[in-house]
Structure formats: C-alpha cells, structure tokens
Amino acid sequence: MIDFAALKRDRRAALAATAGLGVLLALAPFLIGAAAGATWLRILDFALLYIMLALGLNIVVGFAGLLDMGYIAFYGVGAYLYALLASPHFGLHWPVWAILPTGALVAGLFGVLLGAPTLRLRGDYLAIVTLGFGEIIRIFLNNLNAPINITNGPQGISGIDPIHFGSVSLAKPIDIFGFSLPSLHAYYYLFLLLALGIVFVTIRLENSRIGRAWVAIREDEIAAKACGINTRNIKLLAFAMGASFGGVAGGLFAGFQAFVSPESFSLMESVMVLCMVVLGGMGNIFGVILGGALLTILPEVFRHSAGPVQQAIFGKVLLDPEALRMLLFGLALIVVMLYRPAGLWPSTRRRQEFKGSAA
Amino acid sequence: MSGVGEILLEAKNIGKHFGGVRALRDVSLTIRRGEIYGLIGPNGAGKTTFFNCLTGLYTPNGGELMFDGKKLQASAPHKAAQRGIARTFQNIRLFGNMTAMENIMVGRHVRTRTGVIGAVLRDARTRAEEAAIRRRAEELLHYVDIADRADDLARNLSYGDQRRLEIARALATDPQLLALDEPAAGMNGTETEELRVLIEGIRNDGVTVLLIEHDVKLVMGLCDRVAVLDYGAKICEDVPAVVQHDPRVIEAYLGGAVA
Structure with missing residues (x-):
C-alpha cells in the first residue's frame, strides 16, 4: 500500500502525500455528491461515524486486547444523551459544544462502569460479559418509559435539534459568502474534523507510555504487572477512552438523524464495529479506518447493485436484494479473513505475528 | 544505594x-x-x-x-x-510482539508519569520524559549486550537473548x-x-x-x-x-x- 518508510525518508514526498490526501478529503463530498447523489453522500457521512466507532473500539480490542462485544452501548449512551439534552422530549436545548464533551464524559464513565467488574476476565469470558452489558443498555433504553418516561421506550425520541452552532444549523444549507453549502456537506466536514481529532488522539496515545502499557497488557498481563503497571487503572483507562470516542460518535449520530431509538444499538451493530476493527487490521489505525469505511460502504454497494445486476443478467430479479446483500457481505468477510487473516492493512506487529505462526 | x-x-x-x-x-x-x-x-x-x-x-x-x-x-x-523489587520468570514472559527496545521501555513505566493529557498534548515535559525513556532503554540494551537486536520482536530473539532481555526489562524499573x-x-x-x-x-x-x-x-x-x-x-x-x-x-x- 503506502510505503511509510519512504515517506519518512523524504519529507517532501510526505508533504505532497498529505496535501494530496487533504485535497481529496476536502473535495470528496462534492465529487461523490456530483457523481452519485445525496444517498451516497449520506453513506459517506455514516462511514465517518463508523470510523470513529471503530477507532474507539480499536483502543480496547486492538491495543489492550480486551474483547468487547457490547461496544455499541457507548454509541447509544452518547446518542441518547444528545437526544435528551437537545429535544422537545424534556424541553432542553443544550448547545452542541456542551453536549459532545458531556457525551464523551458520560460514555467514558459507562466505560469504567463496564470495565470495573470485568477486570479479571479475558477472552471469551470477557466477550460474554460485555455482550450482556451491551444488551442491558439497549433493554434499558427500550423500557425506561415507565414509571417515569425517560427514553420514550421503543418509539424512540424524535424531533432532536440538528447540530447547530449559534444560529447556523447544519440541517439547512449554509450560506458562506454567497456560496451555499448543502447540509450533508456541512455534516461531512464536521464529522471529518472530529474523526481527524480522534485519529490524532489515538496516534499520540499509541506512541506513549500509556499506549505501550496497553499493548503490554495485551501481550502478557502478569509480566505487565511485574513491570509495575497498575493493570486495573490502565485497563479502565482503555475502556474509558474507547467509550468516550463512541459517546462522541453517538452524539453526532443523534444530531444528524434527528431521531434515536433503541434498535439502532443492537448486538448486530457491536458485531459490525468489531468486524471493522478485525477486518481492517487490529491495532493499526489506518487499517481500522479502512475497515470502517469499507464495511459501511460495501453493504450499500451490494444493496444498490444486487437488483439491477440480476435484472441485467437474468432479465428479472430472482433473489431479494436485501437477502442477497447480507449473503454477499458475509462471503466478502470470509474471503478477506481467509486470505488476509491479520486484516486488510495489519500493523507491522501483527503482520510479523502471523508470518511467525505460519512458519 | x-x-x-x-x-x-x-x-x-x-x-x-x-x-x-x-x-x-x-x-x-x-x-x-x-x-x-x-x-x-x-x-x-x-x-x-x-x-x-x-x-x-x-x-x-x-x-x-x-x-x-x-x-x-x-x-x-x-x-x-x-x-x-523487579523479577524475571522461570518460563520467560516477554511482550512477544513488541520489539526488544519497547519491552525495556515498558519497564520504565513505573518510574515515569505521563498521563493521557500529557501523551495527547506532548508538551515539553512529556517529550523530555519520552527521550529519557529511550536513552535508558538503549543503555540497558547495551548493558545486556543485545543492542543489535533492538528493533526485533522479542519473540524472534534467541533463547539466551530473551533471558537477557527479560533481565534488562527488570533492570529498567530501577x-x-x-x-x-x-x-x-x-x-x-x-x-x-x-x-x-x-x-x-x-x-x-x-x-x-x-x-x-x-x-x-x-x-x-x-x-x-x-x-x-x-x-x-x-x-x-x-x-x-x-x-x-x-x-x-x-x-x-x-x-x-x-x-
């Protein structure tokens, strides 16, 4: 893929590559909007949300090696917090700059809440407990409409304030010096900005004392303890950091959709985000980003092409596109894991790991 | 002492x-x-x-x-x-998928302080601490005579070198x-x-x-x-x-x- 070693050697090439990528990211909504229309622009916005989620889960699963199957709960916490603090449901209308940090904080607290009882668990056992936690959150969201109506139950909360800064709302085209920036474009730039922020934080953490401690715990917890790492605190920190990213993404999701309901936070979603991390390349930030983008976009590609392709080949639609889509998606997952078991873009570490075990 | x-x-x-x-x-x-x-x-x-x-x-x-x-x-x-009190283990317990250098750097964890905020902001104090960690790890690699294996994954070292690396990691905790x-x-x-x-x-x-x-x-x-x-x-x-x-x-x- 990209030769990072060469980029490091040549600063000019690195600058050019960064600038190129920057221009591409900046123009992406216009290119995609012009080529494929609003539907795909929306999918692009969602891809950014999923990338944030995948990056958050990567801290827990990829770095610290803690298999978390209930990660989507933190997305739910962030989303519902936004919904409760900025909708007619309680009549609160907090500004977004206050909600997102609160969402990160509260989701982080939930992360600690989940982490604390599971500190002694690893692997399959941890997966089962976190899976249960994810379901508990969803079921709470589903049932907290009586005796006091907090979450409005299965109907969800609608009429959520769109993300807005002062009088500038992202839900309507924004007028910038006579040029009108459509809503989906505006959301794209906001999501991109926050996703880049999360990438930055993740990279900084990875290459720090904290990041090394996470990996050490993944590699050998007892040895990590003997090295003086307070594994309890460092694990809780991983849960909290991962959860807080999920909380931010959840808040953005609620503002973007203007509607939240418990069914957006099902087990399937947790599995999906986990797939993004594993398939992209556990532990490698760029791999995880790739995984997040691909797994958001691929199912949509199948959805939109399964019908027309059948029409073209057989003259009629034989199989329900919706069923076929998941079939193809599952097949794609299996093929990738068979031929690239360390993920599409593994970290150098894991690449060597898999080479080593194959030899 | x-x-x-x-x-x-x-x-x-x-x-x-x-x-x-x-x-x-x-x-x-x-x-x-x-x-x-x-x-x-x-x-x-x-x-x-x-x-x-x-x-x-x-x-x-x-x-x-x-x-x-x-x-x-x-x-x-x-x-x-x-x-x-630092220790090694009877059946070597290294961080297999970290490099020899990183293994020793983990050993410095207990004598360093950078937290999340420091790591993200990478302020002057954090940079100085990180540089000191690297310097000490390099010293210890030389001390146990495996400096030429610094960037190899611990799991790929020879048995004797793994023993030495584990000792170096223990020494890193002062x-x-x-x-x-x-x-x-x-x-x-x-x-x-x-x-x-x-x-x-x-x-x-x-x-x-x-x-x-x-x-x-x-x-x-x-x-x-x-x-x-x-x-x-x-x-x-x-x-x-x-x-x-x-x-x-x-x-x-x-x-x-x-x-």
Missing part, C-alpha cells in the same frame, strides 16, 4: 497454602544489601511460591515481609515493582532487589558463564540479587549466601561452602539414603 551489608529484605514466617497443600511453612530469611542471595531446593520445594509472595503475585497466608525498612503490602505486583527465577535454565555452558558475568556485574553496580537456580555450580560459584528450601520449609541458610556439606541438604537432594 548506601549501606552495603544492612538488611534489605526480611521475610518473617512466610506461609502459603493452596487448599490442603502447604507450599511454604514459616519461611524466614534475610537478604542484605549488595549480596547475591541464592535460593535452592528440589523441584516443588516452594522456591517459586516464595518468589511470587515476595513480588506480590500471591498473598501469603501468614507472616510478614519487610523491604527497605517498611512493610511490603501483599498482593499488588505493581506496588512491589514500585518499591524496588530495582533495589532483582529476583531471578532460574535464569540459567536451558542454557548451555557458554551462555551460563556469560550470565554469571552479567549477574556479577549487576551486583557490582549496586543491585542486590536474589537467585533461584537449579544449576548448583552456578549458585555455589556466584552467591554470597544460600538458603535451601525443602517441602516448603527452610532447612539451611549459610555461605555456599557450608551449605554444600550440610547433611540435611544432601539428604534433601539425594533422598534419605545418605542418612
């Missing part, structure tokens, strides 16, 4: 049982600053159990550990490391007491001799060494004092020359026939 000869570690009547198995029975011993102290005994005598009590991996069922004049709080390995659990296991003659030189060097640099070892020749040649465990109890503690000829020790190793 002043006061060579004063008591560094004092174990008083340490007991540990697993269900009905009494792994340690009232083991008392004292280790003085600057010495190499050997702990030997037949298989299953309780040497590693004692190690694990000392390093906080196990909580003793009875007794007291005094380290550097203060009580050692049981059952918190990271606190033992903080107090200055220990007062370095506890080595059978460091010569599986080594050939040359490697064992190199290890002997390394351990002597570590002691000469002011670190007290506690050594569990099966290689009797190594223990007798290297240690200032030796304690012998048998069936979880200490049966002898003295300088190697005396221990070697103690009838109880000979009996423990060779069985009852000698008596």
